[in-house]
């Protein structure tokens with residue numbers, strides 16, 4: 001099959017995913033929180049960012065070079081893969097497929113603390129392109145043990161996600177009966193039976209498990225209590241003191257994810273973060289959250305030109321990546337688009353999603369007359 005013809009853009013991969021997945025999985029993946037105002041605004045705010053092309057430049061800008069250096073590491077592209085929990089529910093071995101694609105394309109990928117793949121298996125595939133994402137446990141000893149495990153595994157970059165201070169309530173997930181893991185009942189069984197491709201793949205893989213959390217689960221819990229543990233082990237705000245303690249313990253690069261305002265950006269920097277990651281968690285946590293792209297200019301101005309700023313939440317095209325880079329980000333991450341790739345296409349989906357975004361981004365830079373991602377801000381329309 002010619003993937004470029006059948007799936008020329010990420011929206012095509014999303015449509016393929018929605019056809020393939022049972023509803024409990026697709027609702028978990030695509031949904032936002034509340035009335036999904038923030039989800040819509042993530043799109044609307046990106047569409048507002050416009051560029052002025054230079055069709056008559058003073059000199060030839062030369063060939064486009066998308067290589068980008070962040071956290072003292074060189075990457076082939078200025079975008080990477082956000083951590084997505086429970087991705088094994090959307091497609092078995094989604095993490096492995098994406099880790100392989102990330103290593104091949106030389107882009108970074110964050111492994112979710114809620115992943116269904118063990119961190120050592122991920123690290124073996126992704127190598128230096130693999131970063132570990134941590135939800136700091138409310139129990140200090142447990143948190144330190146989890147960080148020690150990430151150090152032992154060999155990760156060099158730790159992403160600390162701060163924007164889930166308590167239990168999240170999402171209407172779509174409640175409606176389909178998803179509470180951390182799907183509940184088996186007539187309705188979910190019917191959804192599985194009517195999506196045979198997913199059912200077959202899932203049957204081979206077995207039920208998804210939170211492999212990086214299993215060792216910390218207290219002994220003797222019932223199935224219901226275990227689910228509760230997975231949902232609540234981190235239900236406490238990540239206070240400054242905790243962030244500073246993590247900084248002291250973690251020897252590598254530290255990235256703080258879930259920044260949506262200047263106060264948190266400064267707090268993260270003051271605690272010693274090497275980069276801040278502006279995000280509204282794909283509009284899954286607060287329906288009144290600003291779109292990341294709206295926050296970028298102020299955070300760039302507040303932190304200054306030397307700070308490293310990453311961003312996610314909303315981009316679906318290479319043009320969107322360019323919009324975020326032009327608005328103040330050094331590096332852009334995407335969550336759902338890569339899962340749409342894998343859930344829609346299986347093993348080829350990671351490579352194809354990266355291919356789409358790379359070629360779209362390259363075309364935008366050529367069209368603008370811009371040769372490097374770092375120069376995009378000079379092309380923003382007034």
Ligand SMILES: Cc1cc2nc3c(=O)[nH]c(=O)nc-3n(C[C@H](O)[C@H](O)[C@H](O)COP(=O)(O)O)c2cc1C
Nearest residue numbers: 082083084085112161281282312313314334335336
């Ligand atoms: C299904 C799903 C699960 C997610 N799980 C995690 C997670 O475990 N850890 C985390 O830091 N962010 C998680 N996120 C947020 C993503 O890392 C990222 O911030 C978000 O997907 C970006 O928005 P986008 O999907 O519009 O690209 C999740 C997002 C989705 C859609």
